[in-house]
Amino acid sequence: MKKLKSTGFAVLYLVIPILLQLIVGIELQIQIMLMQWRGTEISFHALEQMLSDYGFNLILISMINLILIAGMGSWYYFIRTRRDVSPVDYRKILSPKTVGCLAALAFFAQFVCSIVMAVIAFVFPEIFKDYEKLMEGVDINVLPAWATLFIVAVWAPLAEEIVFRAMIFRTLRKGFAFWPAAVLSGIAFGVYHMNVIQGVYASLLGILLAYIYEKTNSLLGVYLFHLSFNLMNYGISFIQQQAGLPALLQGLITLVLMAAAGPGLAVCIYLFSRIYRKQENEN
Secondary structure (H helix, E strand, O other), X not given: OHHHHHHHHHHHHHHHHHHHHHHHHHHHHHHHHHHHHOOOOOOHHHHHHHHHOHHHHHHHHHHHHXXXXXXXXXXXXXXXXXXXXXXOOHHHHOOHHHHHHHHHHHHHHHHHHHHHHHHHHHHOHHHHHHHHHHHOOOOOOOOOHHHHHHHXXXXXXXXXXXXXXXXXXXXXXXHOOHHHHHHHHHHHHHHHOOOHHHHHHXXXXXXXXXXXXHHHXXXXXXXXXXXXXXXXXXXXXXXXXXXXXXXXXXXXXXXHHHHHHHXXXXXXXXXXXXXXXXXXXXX
């Protein structure tokens, strides 16, 4: 019964942000229809350009995330302060050792994701071509740098961690052991990204994030990792565009980092587990 109940609520928590995206899309279509009904002419080309504009979509996503943070964030706060009052060691999470370990985890995870993408590109080239077409319109410079950084690295991780770790993983954990709950919440995180390539590596990241949540028992730990991951993603993209390094040298640096990614990630996970093993022993 516990498994059925936790699965049902986890599915509900996943459906909420997906439905929210659909509602915003429908609302946008209604607004366009009203403008046309009032005599405002909107060419199909202009409409298509607006809907495919990365900056426009970033603003829409930030609005959806605002609703998720306000709504589901309030519910999570209520649960943690009224129903689940299990202790959280915030000093431990914010210690230089833990923060440094989470940042290193995020750094190496970047290049593990690159390896996953390279494997998918080799095994499923058609799927990867579709992903490249999807990403053609993505321009990190479409908005001012501070705005893009805030939306992508600060705002989005908070909304996603509230939904997928604070709500979905926590709920699944009430009915399942760690690994089934982590895998199911990871798959849910992948499905939410709505394309195969991002879905695969987001699922793997979701499992790692569930592990961090399990150890820290807090939204703060997973948020710091997710914040670091997205900041580094943006930073690496910016450096690649602005550094002006020869393509061969950029490729060589990437290959070296990809080769070090697997061992580096394993070492960081081991060090992180040692930090929290000590805390468990002390308790």
